[in-house]
Amino acid sequence: MSEFLTELECLIRARYTAIHIPTFEEERCIQLTQGLAQKLNKRVIIWTATNGFILNGSPMDAKSIDFKAASIMARELGKEPSLFIWCDIHNFFKNQPTFVRCFRELCQFLRMNCPSNSMLISPALDIPIELQKEITILDLPLPELEETRQIIKNFADSYVGKQGVTVHNDADTIDGLSQAGVGLTQTEIENTLAKSLVQDHSLDSDDINRILQEKKQIIRKTGILEYVDTSHFDMTKVGGLQNLKNWLERRKTAFTQEARDFGLEYPKGVLLVGIPGCGKSLSAKCVASAWKMPLLKLDMGKIFAGIVGSSEANMRSALQLSEAIAPSILWIDEIEKGLAGSSNGSSDGGTSTRVFGNLLTWMQEKQSPVFVFATANNIQSLPPELLRKGRFDEIFFIDLPSADERKEIFSIMLHGCRHNPQDFDLETLVNLSGEQTWEEGVRLTGSEIEAVVKDALLEAFYRKSVKKDNTDLNTQDIASAIHHLVPLAKSREDDIKFIRNWAQENAVRASMIAADSASAAEVSMGRNIEF
Structure with missing residues (x-):
């Protein structure tokens, strides 16, 4: 917050006449x-469409309710050092060239003649080209x-001693509630605490889970970020990908204060x-669980709204929220779909390019x-700027699972459906799910192995x-399900x-594969990391 106030003070002192703060937190x-x-010896004059x-x-003058009249009155009022706060002014700029012109002339007048500034507070602002x-x-x-x-402390203190409620305002309770409340607005925090008081007439550490649940709902309401529940995931649910697992295990330690003191930066x-x-999406969920960090899924498709300028605001809001909840993991699934068209921007007036740049x-x-x-x-859709060093710490390629990895995946899936993997001939299933059944380089994916186990389970139950x-x-049930499947690797052979x-020169292999047990396709693919 100190950075925001420092920057705002700098803009005001530098005589920036119009500063827009896009926020829902008007109060x-x-x-x-x-x-x-008060620090800058300026009076604050607030304008709203209902009070002027x-x-x-x-209220100063009822005539100031009219926006045009208010913009003219501000010239006289601005001769005394003032900070004008215009609330929800964005509604007056839509298809209203007269109002746009009035505000532009006010900005010019204040800049040349008055020691005053204007601030515009609204959830979003489609800035007319005349005011850009x-x-x-x-x-x-x-x-x-x-x-x-x-x-939270101010809220708790205000209810201490009131009849009918019990409030614990000790340091540990306040700290726990504060950690849970990070990422919410002030109003959302106070509303959630008030709801807790209404429900059980108390405010204590038990309300941490309630705040977290409320936070999930509030984040979902943005329509851009989704708070993903990772409580049922852990790294044991990921079969293979040992290179990736080793790499992630080392990055986990880099988030500690000890790492900061050692000189390490936060991983990108x-x-x-x-x-x-x-296993790409599954890995995201399992990593968040292993690191005990909230997982926020960014839907790139929802970033691009219908109103011009909203897409950029949506992206800023999503990134701002992910930082407020930090330490956190921001999961951007199938990022290439959201960035399609960012290379030229010809189809959307440059919106994709601006969002991508942000x-x-x-x-x-x-x-x-x-x-x-x-x-x-689809790497062909990825802009080259995204792939250069500095954006990510590393780029990993996830290939079709090897024989050892398929065996591990079969074990995970069978255990997940309450069956003992030792009761099955895993070697036979591994062979049937690989090149032995089809051709060189054609093997089942992890999701296809999950699908055949579930199909076989359904047949057994029937x-x-x-x-x-x-x-x-x-084993025969699963083998039969495998024979009825057409692998993705066969139908999309050219794409794979x-x-x-591409990955041979541009990515690190996510799997640790021994050369003496790998297929020709696996040996030629990528590189191992030495630890």
Whole structure:
């Protein structure tokens, strides 16, 4: 928050006449601004469409409700050092050239004649082209940990001693609630705490889970980020990919304060490219669980809204939220789909290019502990700027699982459906799911192995429940399901060959494969990491 106030003070002192702060937190923004205005010896004059100009809580002139009249009155009021706060002014710029012109002339007048500035507070602002050189955008960050702690402490203290409620405002309780509340607005924090008081008439450490559940709902309401539940995942659910696992295990330690003291920066992230169904998305969920970090899934498709300018605001909001919840993992699944068209921008007026530029700049310059976990299936659609060093710490290629990996995946799937892997002939299943059944380089993906086990399980249950045959799931059931499947590797042979050739020079192999047990396709693919 100190960085925001420092930057805002700098802009005001430098006589920037129009500063737009895109935020839903109007009250908090005004409160912060009032403290800064007092420091700069400026009075705060707030304008709303319902009350006109307000000074010290009182309306100044009923005529100022009219926006055109208010913009003219501001010239006279601005001769005394003032900070004008225009709330939800964006509604007056839509298809209203007269209002746009009025505000532009006000900016020019204040800059030349008055020691005053204007601030525009609204959730979003489609800046007319006439005002693009007049307005500077400054993002208000969500409350950080210290500010969240103060908000929660003030709320708790206000209810201490009140009849009918029990409030624990000790340091440990406040700290726990604060950690859970990071990433919420001030209003959302206070509403969630009030809801807890209403439900059980108490405020204590038990409310941490309630805050987390409320946070998930609030994040989902943005429609851009999804709070993914990873409580049922761990790295044992990922078969193979030992190179990737080793690499991630080392990055986990880099988020500690000890790593900061040692001179390490926070890891930037990783890009997983490869064949669909081979564990890219599963790895994201398992890593978040292993690292005990919240997993935020960014839907690139929802970034691009219908209103011009909203896409850029959506991206800024998503990145801002991921930083507020940090340390966190930002999962961008199938990133190539969201960045399609960013190379030229001809089909959408340059929106994709601007959104892509915002993402790249943030990835390059971010200092917060947000680990970007991006996945891609079609590397031909990835912009080259995304692949250069500095965006990600490493790029991994995930190929079709090897024989050892398929054996591990079969074991994981059988164990997951409550069957003992030792009761099955895993070697036979491994052979049937690989080149022995089809041809060189054609093997089942991890998701296809999951599918055949589930199909076989369904057949076994049908046999038992309908045909009254008590024969349990067996190797032959799974083998039969394999024979009825057409592998992705066979139907998309050319695509897989292309990505393998690309990965030889541009990516690290996610699997650790011994050369003496690998197929020809595996030996030629990528490189191992030496640890």
